[in-house]
Amino acid sequence: MHKGIAAGDAPNTRVRHRKRNSDVGAGAGKSNGSHLLVNDTSKYKSFLVRAYSTLWMIGGFALIVYLGHLYITAMVVVIQIFMARELFNLLRKTHEDKHLPGFRLLNWHFFFTAMLFVYGRILSQRLVNTVTPDKVLYRLVTSLIKYHMAICYSLYLSGFVWFILTLKKKMYKYQFSQYAWTHMILIVVFTQSSFTVANIFEGIIWFLLPASLIVINDIFAYICGFFFGRTPLIKLSPKKTWEGFIGASITTVISAFLLANIMGRFLWLTCPREDLSTGWLHCDPGPLFKQETHALPGWISDLLPWKEITVLPVQWHALCFGLFASIIAPFGGFFASGFKRAFKIKDFGDSIPGHGGITDRMDCQMVMAVFAYIYHQSFVVPEVLSVDKLLDQIITNLPLEEQQALFMKLGQMLQEKLIGS
Amino acid sequence: MHKGIAAGDAPNTRVRHRKRNSDVGAGAGKSNGSHLLVNDTSKYKSFLVRAYSTLWMIGGFALIVYLGHLYITAMVVVIQIFMARELFNLLRKTHEDKHLPGFRLLNWHFFFTAMLFVYGRILSQRLVNTVTPDKVLYRLVTSLIKYHMAICYSLYLSGFVWFILTLKKKMYKYQFSQYAWTHMILIVVFTQSSFTVANIFEGIIWFLLPASLIVINDIFAYICGFFFGRTPLIKLSPKKTWEGFIGASITTVISAFLLANIMGRFLWLTCPREDLSTGWLHCDPGPLFKQETHALPGWISDLLPWKEITVLPVQWHALCFGLFASIIAPFGGFFASGFKRAFKIKDFGDSIPGHGGITDRMDCQMVMAVFAYIYHQSFVVPEVLSVDKLLDQIITNLPLEEQQALFMKLGQMLQEKLIGS
Structure with a gap:
């Protein structure tokens, strides 16, 4: 039986290809000659399945973005739970688990602890801003946040002690490996999701633009590879080609520039959200989203019908996002491929037809979300400590008497300084 | 050959015992009868070796504490490098490494990246406070901190890409395991050290008291176990006994109460340090370190020659530290024991005669340092945002014009509020 070539209706067509191109060996590769990836009969079915589920995902995603910050956050949390489940199951051994009742519950104990910790940090100030009116609730929330x-x-710690007290002889190695694995998963999953959620509340665009660019890059790498792919890119993922990589890079950078111009026009996408409500947003979007008009150089305006272009400054940042999404972020995918080969896993799961598990789709998103956050914090937020932010801290956190005390002290200090200079 | 019983002069006497009590099996255990751990000829030699190196460590440690915050931090960093080296070597396979030139360098690349990140976060503000006078250096430092x-x-990311580009066929599994292992080590090592360093700068006492309590608990668990130990405590560490555990707990809680009273009298130990100099410290130590006099209840003052006792409020916090150090922190040790058994390692290293590797001595310290930090932040620092802290932020971070702008705005807001109420 030649599993690699027999076309079937199982969801993992993607895997079968890889198997064929690599595991079945050099023979199959050579017979394809220079048209390494172009001629392939089962490829079209795989293409359709994948395109269909991609469209569904994009539609659902657009609806969620329309609904707002809280819904997007909820989506991130759901994705995160699915990812954690896929990854927890990966190294699970049913035989060993039978002898360890409650051991898998421990994974989820750590998961929810991490969830409380991470989202508590990101959302606590916004929660305070949301519940202010009610005095009792306000006090409860602030003291919960304090501790x-x-x-x-x-x-x-209770999970840690629980783990040690349930250590069973002859199971030590399995249990410790699982413990380490759980921690690795939690770090990977929560790094991704916490940075994503932080981006969402800075303004949906800081989440939506990077996430879209990864999707665009994926789609065009697939399409360009599908139609023009000849030269294999990297041994780790035999289905990836240089043609796909370069075609996708160009498309992604251009899309980034254009998308930022479109997204930058909606207050819904550009305003940061300071609370946890889902109401309409009003804000001064700031200089990044104010149109600037640039005159085009002579030789371009001779060729094209325009004399000048209108650009939002955020578009220049978008170019950086585009470059990162197409050049560095794919390494997230290579890493996942390598991981799957190292541990002889086909896919992380089978939640999405044609795509594999959710984790398979999230590999590059993760690298991108972290980049977007750090880029935003380092190069977009002009000063970490601005007058308005400080003022906000003072007003929301200090009781009135202390606000007055601060005011008096600051006045004194300024007076001394001004006399001194 | 009965390795377990033959007395030798190798440093790992500790391991040999464990081997004897567990691996050699029930027979040896039974012949010892109820005097499970008391009769043992090689034990005395081990005791002397261990006592000698313990004294050396305590002496060196006292000198470093006397020298101050920067020296203690340097010590933490050195310990951390040794720990990382021990742990990196643990799962290293010489055969595989031969085929992967430069692969071990990658570990240290990640190590120093983590170091830059963690210490940058903790010490950046203090670095700014230290270099203020020089304008050029000040600008360099602040822009480095900004980015x-x-x-x-x-x-x-460069390490991440480097890792992926140097993946070698047939080595995938080894390389990915090493990658995961490196990350686990960095998390363990840097969690410990970053919390420790944060404690040091909050006031040396917040580092010294917890660290001392772990040492005291270790020593008294050893001594009480040595002289009275009969009842095994936990299967993971057959040398630990209930007698040692309980004896040590009592001693540790009492020591905590007394030590806090002594340490609380020195400004050198109680003042926080806001810069990176090593000069003398002056501060108002705050209410925690002001003596309070409590009258003793009648029945106690009948028995003892005192009518009242003088207590520093910090001593009540110290009781919590003592309880944690003797009840929860030992689980750090159990965890390390379990880990060593799972992976069939004798000790993490052999840097300290009689004690094993540095990592073997740091297992409980780690749990304790994290606790001390979180306890201090949650229950000792009364408000996360105090008037003085905010004022400090304003003065050091905002340019003069913005300070004035803030002052004016705050004044307006307060006026509106006062009129409103």
């Missing part, structure tokens, strides 16, 4: 770290640490 | 996260992320 947030202590609560999370106690929860973690 | 600190971006720099660290680029370094991390």
Whole structure:
């Protein structure tokens, strides 16, 4: 039986290809000659399945973005739970688990502890801003936030002690490997999701633009590779080609520039959200989203019908996002491919027809979300400490008397300085 | 050959015992009868070796504490490098490494990236406070700090790409395991050290008291176990006994109460340090370190010659530290024991005669340092945002014009509020 060539209706057509091109060996590769990836009969079916589920995902995604920050966050959390489930199951051994009742529950104990910790940090100030009117609730929330770290640490410690007390002889190695694996998963999953959620609340565009660019890059790498792919790119993923990589890079950078111009026009996408409500957003979007008109150089205006172009400054940042999404982020995918080959896994799961597991789709998103956050914090937010931010801290966190005390002290200090200079 | 019983002069006497009590099996255990751990000829030699190196360590440690914050931090960094080296070597396979030139360098690349990230975060504000006088250096430092996260992320990404580009066929599994292992080590090592360093700068006492309590608990668990130990405590560490555990707990809680009273009298130990100099410290130590006099209840003052006792409020916090150090922190040790058994390692290293590797001595310290930090932040620092802290932020971070702008705005807002109420 030649599993690699027999076309079937199982969802993992993607895997079968890889198997054919690599595992079945050099013979199949050579017979394809220079048309390494172009001639392939089962490829078209795979293409359709994948295109169909991609469209569904994009549609659902657009609806969620329309609904707003809280819904997007909820989506991130759901994705995160699915990812964690896929990854937890990966190294699970049913035989060993039978002897360890409750051992898998421990994974989820750590998962929810990490969730409380990460989202508590990101969302606590916004939660305070949301519940202000009600005095009792307000006090409850602020004191919970005050002891947030202590609560999370106690929860973690209880898991830690639970783990040690349930260690079973002859299972040590399995249990410790699982413990380490759980921690690795939590780090990977929560790094991704926490940076994503932080981006969302800075303004949906800081989440939507990077995420879209990864999707665009994926789609065009697939399409360009599908129609023009000849030269294999990297041994780790035999289905990836240089043609796909370069075609996708060009498309992604151009898309980034154009998309930023479109997205930058909607307050819904550009305003940061300071609370956890889903109401309409009003804000001064700031200089990044104000149109600037640039005159085009003579030789371009001779060729094209325009004399000048209108650009939002955010588009220049978008170019950086485009470059990163097409050049560095794919390494997230290579990493996942390598990981799957190292541990002889076909896919991380089978949740999305034609795509594999959710984790398979999230590999590059993760690298991108972290980049977007750090880029935004380092190069977009002009000063970490601005007058308005400080003022906001003072007004929301200090009782009135202390605000007055601060005011008096600051006045004194300024007076001294001005006299001194 | 009965390796377990033959007395030798190798440093790992500790391991040999464990081997004897567990691996050699029930027979040896039974012949010892109820005097499970008391009768043992090679034990005395081990005791002397261990006592000798313990004294050396305590002496060196006292000198470093006397020298101050920067020296203690340097010590933490050195310990951390040794720990990382021990742990990196643990799962290293010489045969595989031969085929992967430069692969071990990658570990240290990640190590120094993590170091830059962690210490940059903790110490950046203090670095700014230290270099203020020189204008050029000040600008260099502040702009480096501004892009600190971006720099660290680029370094991390370059390591990530480097890893993927040097993946070698048939080595995938080894390389990915090493990658995961490196990350686990870095998390363990840097969690410990970053919390420790944060504690040091909050006031040396917040580092010294917890660290001392772990040492005291270790020593008294050893001594009490040595002289009275009969009942095994936990299967993971057959040398630990209930007698040692309970004896040590009592001693540790009492020591915590007394030590806090002594340490709380020195400004050198109680003042926080806001810069990176090593000069003398002056501060108002705050209410935690002001003596309070409590009258003793009648029945106690009948028995003892005192009518009242003088207590520093910090001593009540110290009791919590003592309880944690003797009840929860030992689980750090159990965890390390379990880990060593799971992977069939004798000790993490052999740097300290009689103790094993540095990592073997740091297992409980790690759990304790994290606790001390979180406890201090949650229950000792009364408000995360105090008037003085905010004022400090304003003065050091905003240019003069913005300070004035803030002052005016705050004044307006307060006026509106006062009129409103």
